[in-house]
Amino acid sequence: GAGVSQTPSNKVTEKGKYVELRCDPISGHTALYWYRQSLGQGPEFLIYFQGTGAADDSGLPNDRFFAVRPEGSVSTLKIQRTERGDSAVYLCASSLIFSGEQFFGPGTRLTVL
Amino acid sequence: EDKVVQSPLSLVVHEGDTVTLNCSYEVTNFRSLLWYKQEKKAPTFLFMLTSSGIEKKSGRLSSILDKKELFSILNITATQTGDSAVYLCAGMNNNDMRFGAGTRLTVKP
Numbered sequence: 741g742a743g744v745s746q747t748p749s750n751k752v753t754e755k756g757k758y759v760e761l762r763c764d765p766i767s768g769h770t771a772l773y774w775y776r777q778s779l780g781q782g783p784e785f786l787i788y789f790q791g792t793g794a795a796d797d798s799g800l801p802n803d804r805f806f807a808v809r810p811e812g813s814v815s816t817l818k819i820q821r822t823e824r825g826d827s828a829v830y831l832c833a834s835s836l837i838f839s840g841e842q843f844f845g846p847g848t849r850l851t852v853l
Numbered sequence: 854e855d856k857v858v859q860s861p862l863s864l865v866v867h868e869g870d871t872v873t874l875n876c877s878y879e880v881t882n883f884r885s886l887l888w889y890k891q892e893k894k895a896p897t898f899l900f901m902l903t904s905s906g907i908e909k910k911s912g913r914l915s916s917i918l919d920k921k922e923l924f925s926i927l928n929i930t931a932t933q934t935g936d937s938a939v940y941l942c943a944g945m946n947n948n949d950m951r952f953g954a955g956t957r958l959t960v961k962p
């Protein structure tokens with residue numbers, strides 16, 4: 741079966757622009773997570789959805805970051821007024837239930853020039 | 854503040870060697886500890902440990918959790934070049950997972 745997919749795989753943008761990163765979880769997985777991974781670091785938790793609602797968004801670094809999951813499946817991470825420090829690989833993961841094994845997508849490499 | 858610390862940060866061994874990777878954690882309302890292998894972009898799941906003292910095994914890999922001392926180890930026996938990767942551990946509580954920085958393992962032929 742299909743795993744977690746993320747698009748685009750790479751995104752290059754200019755400072756100040758708006759970007760959207762998409763995550764398509766495994767069908768039937770109710771929990772969806774976004775992480776950000778900088779070079780040489782482990783993934784950093786951003787936000788977690790249970791169904792359509794954000795169960796925990798405490799990891800979002802500031803109000804330029806926002807994520808939605810309107811129908812409880814696909815999720816979009818939105819970053820406004822991008823900054824060079826936002827450059828990282830953004831990973832999405834899904835699990836059947838919150839406490840279950842998380843399956844990761846291939847990530848989106850965001851580069852802000 | 855919650856934190857997960859892995860050691861060593863990097864390790865170079867030769868094929869056939871046995872390695873032990875360490876993970877210590879301080880996670881509020883701790884539930885489970887997870888190990889992942891990351892070769893390119895996406896970490897792949899290895900183990901989830903919830904109970905103390907019960908070893909989990911998968912082929913040449915095994916892991917155990919000590920909830921009293923707040924650490925876990927990942928053992929790899931008879932290492933192969935395909936084991937070269939970054940190994941991540943993560944502590945999970947009721948809301949999120951906190952990852953360590955990882956151990957970069959390089960297995961030379």
